Amino acid sequence: MASVMLSGAESLKPIRAIAPSGIGLAGSDFPKRFSSQKALVCYTRNPRTRTIAPKCSLSSSRPVSQPRFIQHKQEAFWFYRFLSIVYDHIINPGHWTEDMRDEALEPADLYDRNMTVVDVGGGTGFTTLGIVKHVDAKNVTILDQSPHQLAKAKEKEPLKECRIIEGDAEDLPFPTDYADRYISAGSIEYWPDPQRGIREAYRVLKIGGKACIIGPVHPTFWLSRFFADMWMLFPKEEEYIEWFRKAGFKNVQIKRIGPKWYRGVRRHGLIMGCSVTGEKPYTGDSPLQLGPKVEDVKKPVNKFVFLLRLILGAIVAAYFLVIPIYMWLKDKIVPKGWPI
Structure with a gap:
C-alpha cells in the first residue's frame, strides 16, 4: 500500500516543479523512468525538508454547494441500517483493509496501553480493532449514531470491554x-458540518493530545467527481488542513493511504485516502466559535424528499463499489512497473 506523509502541513506552500530523476513515490511500484513527471513539492518551514507527491494529488475545483445525498444524518442513519449487514465483508475489503488501517493509525502515536481513546463514528468496530492492539479495550469508547453498526461492534470479542455508546460527532458527550x-475513521464524510466535528475533537482532547481523522479524498477524474459530489463529502487535502488549523490544532500532518492494488492512483478519489493528525497545544475549548448546528435532526422532514435522497444516494454509492474492482483488474492486467 502506498503512503506519503506531508509534514508541516499547516504551512504548505505548493509550487510546480519537476521531480528529480530517480525519485519515486514512497511505497509505490512506479519505476524510476516514470519519476521525472511533474509533481507537487510541498515545503515546510524548514526549507531543507520537502515532500514530493504525485501530480494527481491536486484536487480540481468544485462548486461550494453539492447535492451530497447522504451527507445528512438521517439519510446516513438509514443508509447504514442496511449497509451494516455487509459492511465488514463487502465494503471494507475494497476500501479499508487491515494494512491500510494499521498504516493510517501510525500517526496517532498510540504508544501507551493506558491512554484514554475515543473512536468517533466507530461503526462496526473495524478501526477499533486496530486501536486495541495498542490500547487496553477498557480505555476505549466507541461512539456512533447508528445502533445497527454498533451492534456489529458489540459482537467482536476483542471489543467486549470497550464502552459503546450512541452519539453525535458534532456534539460529543465527553x-x-x-x-x-x-x-x-470513515465518518467525516457524513458530517453536515465537518468544521464543527473537528472543533469537538479539539475540545475533548487533553493538552498534548492528538486527533486522527481518516477519511476520503476528492477525485480529479470528471466522472468520479460527479458521483462523489452526488453521494457524500469527499474533502480536498487542503480542506482537512484548514479545518484542523481553524479548530486550533498545531503540527498538522497528512498521510496519504490507499489500497495497494491502486498503485498510488488517486484520480478516482478514495473513500479512505488520508490520515490527518493534529496536536492540541492548550487546555480548554477550541478558540473557534461557531453558530447553531447546520442540521437539526429533531426538525420534521419531508418524507418524500428524504426517501428520494436516500434512494439516489444509494444508487450513486454503487459507483464506488465498482471502482475498486476496476482498479484491481487493471492491477492484474497491466504489467508491474507501469502506471495504471
Missing part, C-alpha cells in the same frame, strides 16, 4: 480535556 487520543 467533558472538555477528557481524552488522550481522538480517532475517527
